[in-house]
Each structure stands twice: as C-alpha cells, then as structure tokens.
Amino acid sequence: MNTLVDHIRQYCVLNNSALKSLGLVLQKAELQKGSYLITAGKVCDKVYFLQHGSVRAFYNLDGKEVTYWFAFENSFVTSYFSFVSRKPGMENIQLIEDCTVWSITYDQLQHLYDKHKDIERLGRIMNERYYVMLEERFINNHFKEARERYDHLITQAPHIVQRVPLGYVASYLGITQETLSRIRGKS
Amino acid sequence: MNTLVDHIRQYCVLNNSALKSLGLVLQKAELQKGSYLITAGKVCDKVYFLQHGSVRAFYNLDGKEVTYWFAFENSFVTSYFSFVSRKPGMENIQLIEDCTVWSITYDQLQHLYDKHKDIERLGRIMNERYYVMLEERFINNHFKEARERYDHLITQAPHIVQRVPLGYVASYLGITQETLSRIRGKS
DNA sequence: GCGTTTTTTTGACATATGTCAAATGAACCT
DNA sequence: AGGTTCATTTGACATATGTCAAAAAAACGC
Numbered sequence: 522m523n524t525l526v527d528h529i530r531q532y533c534v535l536n537n538s539a540l541k542s543l544g545l546v547l548q549k550a551e552l553q554k555g556s557y558l559i560t561a562g563k564v565c566d567k568v569y570f571l572q573h574g575s576v577r578a579f580y581n582l583d584g585k586e587v588t589y590w591f592a593f594e595n596s597f598v599t600s601y602f603s604f605v606s607r608k609p610g611m612e613n614i615q616l617i618e619d620c621t622v623w624s625i626t627y628d629q630l631q632h633l634y635d636k637h638k639d640i641e642r643l644g645r646i647m648n649e650r651y652y653v654m655l656e657e658r659f660i661n662n663h664f665k666e667a668r669e670r671y672d673h674l675i676t677q678a679p680h681i682v683q684r685v686p687l688g689y690v691a692s693y694l695g696i697t698q699e700t701l702s703r704i705r706g707k708s
Numbered sequence: 709m710n711t712l713v714d715h716i717r718q719y720c721v722l723n724n725s726a727l728k729s730l731g732l733v734l735q736k737a738e739l740q741k742g743s744y745l746i747t748a749g750k751v752c753d754k755v756y757f758l759q760h761g762s763v764r765a766f767y768n769l770d771g772k773e774v775t776y777w778f779a780f781e782n783s784f785v786t787s788y789f790s791f792v793s794r795k796p797g798m799e800n801i802q803l804i805e806d807c808t809v810w811s812i813t814y815d816q817l818q819h820l821y822d823k824h825k826d827i828e829r830l831g832r833i834m835n836e837r838y839y840v841m842l843e844e845r846f847i848n849n850h851f852k853e854a855r856e857r858y859d860h861l862i863t864q865a866p867h868i869v870q871r872v873p874l875g876y877v878a879s880y881l882g883i884t885q886e887t888l889s890r891i892r893g894k895s
Numbered sequence: 896g897c898g899t900t901t902t903t904t905t906g907a908c909a910t911a912t913g914t915c916a917a918a919t920g921a922a923c924c925t
Numbered sequence: 926a927g928g929t930t931c932a933t934t935t936g937a938c939a940t941a942t943g944t945c946a947a948a949a950a951a952a953c954g955c
Contacts, residue, residue: 580847587851601843605836634832638825645821645828648835649792655839656788659846660767663882664774667912687933695850700912702934854942874903887942889904 522547525570525623528595532646539637546629550622558598558614558622564607565600567624574620577689578612588692590658591617591681597647598622617685667696671704709734712757712810715782719833726824733816737809745785745801745809751794752787754811761807764876765799775879777845778804778868784834785809804872854883858891 522544529535535543547570552558558576559565571594578600579588589612592598603610604627625633633640661673671694675682682690691701709731716722722730734757739745745763746752758781765787766775779785790797791814812820820827848860858881862869869877878888 580851582851589847589850601836602840605840634829638828641825641828641832642821645832645835648832648839649788652835652839652842653789653792655842655846659842659849660776662846663776663849664767664769686931697913698933699914699935703912706934873901884943885903886905886944890942893904 522549522623524572524595528570529643532650533639533643535637535639535643539633539639542633542637543625543640546625546633547623548625550624552616552620552622554616554619556616558616559600559603559610560613561611562609563603564609565603566627568597568599568604568627568630570623571596571598572621572623574616574618574622575684576614576616576620577685578614579689579692580611580613586692588689591685591689591693593680593684597651601651617689662695667694667700668704670694670696671701709736709810711759711782715757716830719837720826720830722824722826722830726820726826729820729824730812730827733812733820734810735812737811739803739807739809741803741806743803745803746787746790746797747800748798749796750790751796752790753814755784755786755791755814755817757810758783758785759808759810761803761805761809762871763801763803763807764872765801766876766879767798767800773879775876778872778876778880780867780871784838788838804876849882854881854887855891857881857883858888 525547526540552574554574558567558569561581571592573594575591575593576598577588578590578592579586581587598614600610600612600614602608603612607627630644634644662670665673674690674694681693685693687701688698691698694701696704712734713727739761741761745754745756748768758779760781762778762780763785764775765777765779766773768774785801787797787799787801789795790799794814817831821831849857852860861877861881868880872880874888875885878885881888883891
C-alpha cells in the first residue's frame with residue numbers, strides 16, 4: 522500500500538486519521554491479463570489504484586472495439602461516468618498485462634468524503650488533475666493530424682507503444698491499424 | 709446572484725455560512741461582446757459564472773484560431789489548466805455575446821475551500837461533472853465522422869448552431885468551415 | 896436604401912485516411 | 926522444429942476532408 526500512499530502524496534497531504542481510515546477499506550487483488558475490471562452495461566462500483574500492470578478502456582461501437590485510453594502502474598482507474606453518475610456505462614476496462622490493484626467501493630469512498638475533509642480535498646484535487654490530463658489529450662487529438670498525434674505519443678508516452686498491441690494504439694489515436702502501420706513505416 | 713445559487717444547488721447543498729462567505733467575495737460585471745475574460749500567456753486568476761451571454765475558448769495553432777469549446781448562461785468558465793496549475797495557458801476566452809458574469813479569484817476560492825467543507829465538496833462534485841461532460845465530448849469527437857458529430861450537435865445542443873458563427877462551430881467540430889457548410893447543405 | 900464588410904456557400908482539385916483482401920512476420924504451444 | 930494462432934505490414938482502390946479561390950448571401954453602418 523505504500524506505493525499508493527506515496528502516489529497520493531503528490532496530490533495533497535492526508536492526516537494520519539484519514540490515512541488510517543483509507544487503509545482499513547482498501548482491498549488488494551492480483552488479476553490476470555485479459556480479465557475485466559468493469560464491463561459495459563453495469564454500474565461501476567469501484568475505483569482502482571493500479572500498482573503494477575496496465576489496462577485499457579474500450580467501447581463497442583458498431584460492432585467494433587474502440588480503445589480510448591490506457592492506464593499503467595501508479596494511476597487510478599475507474600469508469601468515471603458510471604462511477605460518478607451511478608448509471609450503467611458503455612465502457613469495458615480490461616487488463617493488458619497481469620495487474621496488482623487496490624480497490625475501494627463507491628459507498629466506502631463517500632463515507633470517507635463525509636468523515637475526512639482531507640479526503641474530500643484529495644478527491645477535489647485529483648479530479649482537477651485528471652480533468653487537465655483529459656483536456657490535454659482532447660486538444661492534441663482533436664486538432665492535429667494522425668502523424669502528429671503519433672509523434673506526440675512516442676515522445677510523451679513511449680511506454681504505450683512499447684507495451685500495448687498496435688491495434689489498440691491505433692484506436693487510441695483515432696485511426697485505423699493500417700494507417701498507423703504506414704505512419705510507423707515512414708519514420 | 710440568485711441564478712448562481714440556484715445553479716450551485718444542482719450540484720450540492722451549501723449551508724448558510726458557506727453561502728454567505730461565497731456571497732461576500734463574488735464580483736459582478738457586465739462585459740461587451742468581443743472582449744476577453746482570459747488571454748493566452750497569462751495565468752488565469754479567476755473562475756467566472758456566466759449569468760447571461762456566451763463565450764468561446766480558442767487556441768492559436770499555426771497562426772489559426774482554433775475554437776474548442778463554448779459556454780452559455782448558467783455555466784462556469786475558466787481556463788481550467790491555467791487556473792488549476794497556476795501556469796500560463798495557451799487559451800483565450802472571448803465573449804461571443806454581451807455577458808453578465810460573476811467572478812471569484814483563485815486565492816478567494818482556496819480560502820473558501822479551507823474554511824468550508826461544503827465548498828470543498830462543491831468543488832469536488834463540480835470537477836466530477838465537468839470531467840464527465842468533457843469525456844462525453846471527447847468520445848463523440850474522436851470516434852465519429854464529421855457528419856455524425858454535426859448531427860449530434862444539432863440534436864444535443866442546437867443553441868450552439870443558432871448563436872455561434874459557423875466558422876467557430878466548424879472549428880469546434882474539428883473540421884473546416886467549407887466542410888461544415890457542405891454537410892449542412894445536404895441535410 | 897446603398898455601399899461596405901463579414902459570413903457562408905460553391906467549385907476544382909489535392910491529400911489523408913479508410914476499407915478490404917492478402918501476405919508476411921512474430922509469438923506460442925506441444 | 927512444425928504447426929497454429931495472433932499481430933503487423935503491404936497493396937489497390939474508395940471516400941472523406943482539406944485547400945485555395947471565387948461567388949453569393951447576410952449583416953452592418955450611414
């Protein structure tokens with residue numbers, strides 16, 4: 522759990538009482554490549570912290586799997602829309618590699634929010650940070666050509682290309698696998 | 709200020725003490741079409757609540773203005789990245805119509821966060837909601853064709869097409885003005 | 896109402912990306 | 926090592942969208 526605590530410290534400092542409450546509810550799990558954290562059509566009931574491994578989130582769009590983000594060690598993972606709105610989501614989150622995760626349920630988290638102002642603050646700040654990351658991604662993808670998006674990816678997040686099958690990466694960049702293959706061939 | 713208070717009530721309930729503190733720091737302003745709330749290269753120091761009117765946010769990319777979102781009455785507006793990270797941003801926010809706005813500075817807001825758990829919670833919940841909205845937009849734009857994006861826009865947010873010049877809408881959809889014009893011609 | 900400016904549409908053509916099918920290459924299992 | 930599966934590349938062609946220039950339409954000021 523120390524990796525998680527270290528990670529949280531980057532966002533804000535929690536007092537000991539908050540840390541202790543958090544420690545009491547966190548559940549550790551080791552999961553296998555290919556299994557799912559969340560599947561479409563269900564209400565997402567947990568937030569996960571990824572200690573080791575990687576996952577992808579994908580939609581089914583017109584019968585095709587459309588991967589739209591990845592997460593790696595030291596990040597939080599959930600089906601954001603579903604978790605926040607308490608409605609069934611459209612997304613699936615699947616392990617790309619074997620993972621070690623820590624999880625907390627929605628009710629547990631709300632209880633921590635009520636009980637500890639520090640944790641409410643942590644939630645507020647984390648939401649801010651994750652918003653900024655999504656915004657950056659949005660701007661990059663929306664206004665640049667496929668080639669530029671790929672170049673940006675290999676400089677900003679080379680681990681994605683290294684650890685993720687090409688088909689998923691293409692989908693992530695919003696292009697077909699063939700186009701990505703051709704872009705790579707010319708670099 | 710009542711519109712703002714009503715709006716906030718959609719997210720969560722504030723106790724009277726928090727509401728009073730909020731009322732003490734909010735500044736009202738009437739601004740003219742064409743003027744700017746925020747310009748590129750500066751650290752954004754305020755969050756605005758838009759009571760009347762509309763604004764657009766745009767980047768300068770290779771000498772071209774690229775509009776990437778709009779806001780209308782009853783919504784919050786800021787240069788999210790810059791406001792949160794306290795760094796200069798790349799974005800400009802300009803009034804499309806005359807506006808009535810309420811504003812609060814970064815320091816004032818942090819002070820309210822410290823003083824009132826209710827307001828910390830409001831911040832946390834608002835961040836969640838705005839994240840979900842951005843995510844929805846991201847998914848729509850990233851994985852659908854221009855035509856579908858436009859159709860989605862006129863059903864989900866017809867006021868945008870009605871109140872905003874076509875060039876800005878095209879940019880928002882990630883296409884050129886000519887392409888948008890042709891799409892409209894065929895519907 | 897009339898000229899001026901801004902916004903939107905249209906045309907001709909260039910380019911980027913998608914689609915489908917097949918070939919190649921890599922990983923995996925026994 | 927050989928066969929099987931899965932991942933990636935290549936080819937030929939279709940289509941969507943961009944670019945540049947000009948025309949048409951709408952909004953604006955006097």
